Amino acid sequence: MQQLNLLLVSCALLVLLSWLAPHRFQIPVISIGTAVFLAYFAPKSFVILSISTTLTFGVFKLKIKTKWAALLAICLSLCYLVFYKIGMGRETLSSLDRLVPLGLSYYAFRQIHYALEMYKDKLPQHTFFDYINYLFFLPTILIGPIHRFEPFMRNAYRRRWDSMLFSEGLERVLYGYVKIVIINNYLISVLLFQQISNIGSSSIWLGTYLRVFSYTLETYILFSGFSDVAVGLALMMGFRVMENFNYPFFAPNINEFWNRWHISLTSWCKDYIFIPISSFTRKPILGIISTMLVIGLWHEISWRYLVWGAFHGLGIACWHIYNRTAMAKALTKRSSVLRIGSIIITFHFVMVSFVLIREVDMANVINTLKILFTTNY
Amino acid sequence: MYLLLQKFLSKKWANILISFWYIILIFFVLYFMVLREGEFRYINW
Numbered sequence: 001m002q003q004l005n006l007l008l009v010s011c012a013l014l015v016l017l018s019w020l021a022p023h024r025f026q027i028p029v030i031s032i033g034t035a036v037f038l039a040y041f042a043p044k045s046f047v048i049l050s051i052s053t054t055l056t057f058g059v060f061k062l063k064i065k066t067k068w069a070a071l072l073a074i075c076l077s078l079c080y081l082v083f084y085k086i087g088m089g090r091e092t093l094s095s096l097d098r099l100v101p102l103g104l105s106y107y108a109f110r111q112i113h114y115a116l117e118m119y120k121d122k123l124p125q126h127t128f129f130d131y132i133n134y135l136f137f138l139p140t141i142l143i144g145p146i147h148r149f150e151p152f153m154r155n156a157y158r159r160r161w162d163s164m165l166f167s168e169g170l171e172r173v174l175y176g177y178v179k180i181v182i183i184n185n186y187l188i189s190v191l192l193f194q195q196i197s198n199i200g201s202s203s204i205w206l207g208t209y210l211r212v213f214s215y216t217l218e219t220y221i222l223f224s225g226f227s228d229v230a231v232g233l234a235l236m237m238g239f240r241v242m243e244n245f246n247y248p249f250f251a252p253n254i255n256e257f258w259n260r261w262h263i264s265l266t267s268w269c270k271d272y273i274f275i276p277i278s279s280f281t282r283k284p285i286l287g288i289i290s291t292m293l294v295i296g297l298w299h300e301i302s303w304r305y306l307v308w309g310a311f312h313g314l315g316i317a318c319w320h321i322y323n324r325t326a327m328a329k330a331l332t333k334r335s336s337v338l339r340i341g342s343i344i345i346t347f348h349f350v351m352v353s354f355v356l357i358r359e360v361d362m363a364n365v366i367n368t369l370k371i372l373f374t375t376n377y
Numbered sequence: 378m379y380l381l382l383q384k385f386l387s388k389k390w391a392n393i394l395i396s397f398w399y400i401i402l403i404f405f406v407l408y409f410m411v412l413r414e415g416e417f418r419y420i421n422w
Contacts (some may be wrong), residue, residue: 171378174399177406186409 004180004229008173010037011138011233018237019161027133027156030237034138048080049107049135056111057131066119073115081108085301103142105298109268110135114149116272126153139233140241143226145264147241159238172232179225188218208371216347216354220249223262242267252342254315254349255323269295285320289313299357304365308356315349 014033021029038046056073060066084104114131117123126149134152192214200207227244234241242264251257258266269291278287289310296309322328331338352372359365378398382391 167379171399174402174406177410178402181406181409 004226006041007138007142008229008233011236014138015233015236026159028129030138031129031133031136034136034141037138038136038141045104048104052076052080052107052111053132053135056115057128060118066121070115070119073118074112077108077111077115081105082301085297106140106144106146107135109146109265109298110149112272113146113268117149123150124153130156137234137239139230139237139239143230144262145227145230145242145244146268147264152239152241155239162238165235165238165240169232169235169237172228172235174232176225176228176230176232179221179228184218184221184225188214188221205371208368212351212355212358212368212372215358216351219354219358220245249347249350250343251346252339253319253323254312254346255319257346257350258312258316265295265298285317288316288320292316304356304362308353311353311356315353 010033014030017033018026018029035046035050038049055076059069059072059076062069081104114123114134130153131149133156134149137147137152140147192210196207196210196214199210224245231241231243244263246260246263248257248261251260273294274284274287274291277290278284281287290313292313293306293309296305296307296312299305299308352369355365355368355372359368379391379395382394386394
């Protein structure tokens with residue numbers, strides 16, 4: 001929360017400066033402001049980001065084939081991503097600096113996206129400063145979304161003062177804060193927690209169910225609240241970045257859920273993992289499983305996230321197999337009662353998956369699942 | 378939300394309602410962030 005407030009105040013200052021500066025300096029003001037923010041609050045991260053930005057751009061200026069340059073840039077981004085995700089060197093970082101490597105996940109994926117688009121030769125003419133502006137963009141640096149280079153550049157060149165966009169941004173920031181402060185910090189963390197404590201003493205099953213329900217809800221509300229603030233701040237600066245959520249808990253199946261949950265990450269993985277693997281191997285199921293494993297490992301390189309990714313991957317694969325059957329085709333034409341039923345089933349599937357990543361250790365995971373799936377409690 | 382309100386109400390009433398809505402939200406955000414605990418609970422400069 002402190003980091004969010006810090007981000008909000010810094011962005012508010014940047015919004016003011018970026019609109020008051022002469023037109024040609026407006027975008028550089030945002031990048032310089034972001035660099036100053038990082039250099040002051042997280043110097044080590046600032047150094048890592050600056051070096052990786054220079055190198056991932058620089059390799060494409062070397063006299064080597066674009067294929068090798070892209071491979072070098074991808075390896076470089078993956079190296080520091082894996083280094084931090086595994087946790088090496090974490091002890092040397094301060095409490096705020098430790099948060100910024102979280103941003104590195106977004107940053108690294110943006111750099112890989114850039115390298116792959118350069119390889120495909122799909123990017124328009126741009127300079128090193130365009131690339132810096134894209135990567136040093138404060139609203140999205142800490143909490144995403146993983147926006148794309150080409151729309152960002154188009155936005156940067158067409159950017160004009162628009163009061164409607166600015167007020168839309170303010171509204172999004174306000175809704176983000178409502179989600180975080182009122183819904184999560186009060187309704188879920190205080191009120192619901194009290195109810196769970198009361199119920200937990202009388203019924204273990206209901207208490208456990210409500211606890212899992214509350215942290216599933218909490219994860220969504222917090223993450224979508226942070227995304228709202230990030231998207232809102234970007235809008236206030238005159239940039240429309242990618243949305244991250246589209247009512248995921250109303251998804252009628254797990255495939256649709258992933259089209260609505262963390263959209264910027266799933267669309268990234270769809271473009272750069274699912275499509276290449278499924279077209280190369282002609283096995284879409286393999287593509288789905290690989291994509292979900294990468295999504296799991298992107299969050300954290302650990303066994304629990306690997307299992308979490310595999311669980312979702314298998315869920316989507318099963319849904320695809322089921323979707324080809326005659327029964328699925330017959331049922332999709334039926335009433336809205338079935339749709340509501342499928343929404344509830346999907347939500348519970350996601351809820352069970354959150355047990356894997358939100359419980360403290362494997363013993364707790366097994367214990368929680370045992371309580372939820374047996375009738376003895 | 379403002380555009381949605383304008384579809385059903387006159388501009389004047391849409392302005393009044395949306396302002397009222399924002400004031401309520403801002404009040405509750407500030408209330409839960411600051412006033413409820415009698416201190417700047419989440420803001421530690």
